[in-house]
Amino acid sequence: MVYVNTKKRAARDVFDSLPQVDRSAVDDLLAQELRQLGRKIIVLDDDPTGVQTVHGVSVYTDWSPESIEQGFAEEHPLFFILTNSRGMIASETEAVHRQIARQIAEVADKRNQPFMLISRGDSTLRGHYPLETQTLRETIEAQTEIVFDGEVLLPFFQEGGRYTVDNIHYVQYGTELVPAGETEFARDRTFGYRSSHLGEWVEEKSGGAYTAADTTYITLESIRALKIDLIAGQLQRVTDFRKVVVNAVDYVDVKIFAIALLRALKAGKQFLFRTAAAFTKVIGGISDKPCLTREELIAEETGTGGLILVGSHVKKTTEQLAELQNNPAIRFIQLDSHLVLEPARFQAEVDRVVARCEELIASGETVAVYTRRERLDLGPDKQEEELQLSVNISDAVTSIVQRLTVRPRYIIAKGGITSSDIGTKGLRVRRATVAGQIKPGVPVWKTGAESKFPGIAYVIFPGNVGTTMTLRETVEILEGCGQR
Template sequence: MTINLQKALAGLPNPRSESLLPAIRQHHEGTRRKIVVLDDDPTGTQTVYDTPVLTTWGVDELLHAMRADGDLFYVLTNSRSLVKQDAVDLARQIGTNLQQAAAASGKDFVLISRSDSTLRGHYPAEVDAVAAATDQPDAIHVIAPFFLQGGRYTVDDVHYVADGDDLIPAAETPFAQDAAFGFQNSNLIDWVMEKWSGSIERQQIHSVGLADLRAADLSPVVKQLRSLAPRSVCVVNAAAMRDMEAFVYAALQAESSGQRFIYRTAASFVQAFAGMEPNPLLRSDQMVDANAKSGLIVVGSYVPKTTGQLNALLSAEPDLVPVVLDVAELLADSTDAYAGSLAQQVNEALASDQDVALYSSRQLVKGDDARSSLSIGNRVSATLVDIVRGVQQRPRFLIAKGGITSSDVATKGLDVHRAMVLGQILPGIPVWQLQQESRMPGMPYVVFPGNVGGESALLDAYRILKR
């Protein structure tokens, strides 16, 4: 049932006025451990800045990251594009390599499994796999999908997606109908039960409420977290960044007493856990190649929010050249001729100093099951990647819309192995700077989540970057 945000928060104390970020940073300075974020698609960097991202996870690469300056780095796994067993195998491999790298570096680490704020992804399977591989199979799972910039709130254990001033229970949104990761419950305790498929008892699932997180004294929360039994689950309620800071502060105190957590969260948690202060949005001159004249937008996400944003962009910018990847035609073509014709259209427009919007047709084509639906999505993404690989001149900017799309374009289309998160172009929309080993070194790359922003967000981002 839809509820007004203010009504949902009525009767609760106001968020605390003082920031706990300095205390969180001080704690990290004392432990000197690394915060390692395993990100199941690249959009999870949407709240951080000056932060390295790895798209490979060999022991040597992880060892270099463990030894580098700074407390935080990301590993882009893109596991949301994989079937369950492949995601589990990948999590196990990364965990094993990370364990070896940590031993060689002499540093400890804490794991955050960053995933979708609308509850899609391979939970609990990949979390269990990486926990076992890093020698913490009994670690408590912390579920914290609050994401301020995307309007995702958890109140009374119910997770909501904001639509203006209204909150829609997550299970009543189109995200819950996802062909691969659909779900039926908005109450996160029920959602955990659903996702664990009967392998957890309800009394093993706990929650931390807003009233406790907003109290002046956080010691009861610390006590609660310290008392949690191994392999239990803890749901975090949050409706403001101060709520998330309060939980992080309490969790760090519990960890200092020997409690073990593995965190399954959205992006706002990472910002709070790292103790990062808010940063201004990036300026246009920080996100374009001034020597290039034409830009490229690549859209693969099918969620209704993306389609609305794409329509708003095309309607308002008639000079933008549209190149449409018709999914039905692609699936019917056993050759590369169709994709080749689209690549030619893109290159001709870019060579004429015209900005291009390359996007998949908006009719969602599903398979008979989750595996076949993922296969279709990966075929579309692979074709978009092939077209990007065929781009013959460096764009002024590149926006990739959608999690799988932006990951594949980066890693397979642009050969990105490492990137640096510069910051955000709009709230919740990160910008990477590609490193020297990529096909376009130094180019800013806008990683635009499929499920973030209002109707004009894609248009707004484009207008910041266009000449």
């Protein structure tokens, strides 16, 4: 494969060069189309951070027929199922997606209710792709009369600085847009990649099964010119599960594309979706909501401290942790995660951390527990072994919440695998409601009555979102001393 040459671009130059559109007219058109959709929208989220744009929707942490049926029965058109598949090996995620797809098809058939299926993935392109959407396609097509014409790829996520321009996906660092293939995310030991051009990324990840040449590209020029019929026509011509790349640098771009998409769906086309969090908000018709206040999150003063758990190892998380450590009111405990290679010593280390957390939280002090910042490196071709060790470390962090006997004032979890395991295994949540965001792209669950700490504010802080200050600012809001 010949990779398209890419280079950094000045963000302001890109944004300022695009023509403006009548946003209120776009909103009106989208609302008209959404009223006619008539489908239940199901989002399969590969870690809990995918709810970082929505509010007032349910997240189910299992995929039993009962939970899926409950989601279908809700008045809201959209619900999430947390798969946490980014923390699984390939064979596990394939099995999980086959099971989920079968059960969705059965419930939809029982209720005679059409549905739309979104695979919510990472905005920096990490994850089990194309395995997950290919598995969904095969299973749904084998069990129903649905035939998917194509797959829409839309990794735009404004809150995190992820933009697609000229078919190249960018991550914003300061004032620059850096091609995704040149970032630390592309060097991920489990989910790494080379190409920033999304057509070539598809070709790379699919081993040539789908090519850049056969990919359909929805351009910003067409979007900003409001060529909705032209875009709908492009979608009408997609067949054989070929891919559709959507360029976007603003929510209005996603909305304009969605209008064309909804018209294509109404004409009988069928698509699967691999998107970041922005598309779920738009297609779910979810309104904007101001960031949450402390008063909305802390229902009662318990006299106990908060609990912050940091597992993510991306550079941004490490920088945010360093800034948080400048807050003298927080007590910090390092968990020596490298002891995972020595099980007895690792268990003793976890016991030490749990005992100290219990003591400090009960006395009213807020505690931040963080794993060692250096990643374990087992050498070449050891990605699955390293992923398993990361799961073992996450289990240890989760056990802190499992073993607590005192209820913290709030809980923050930093990182996708960490936040999923704490929510499902530590807090034992089966269904949560997304309250909104405490900072842009930083969602908060309100836990259900079945959970270990019912109604607690559980902040799910993605590893790669925010500025250096955002974690500290989030904690200070919850502590009652932060400025919004």
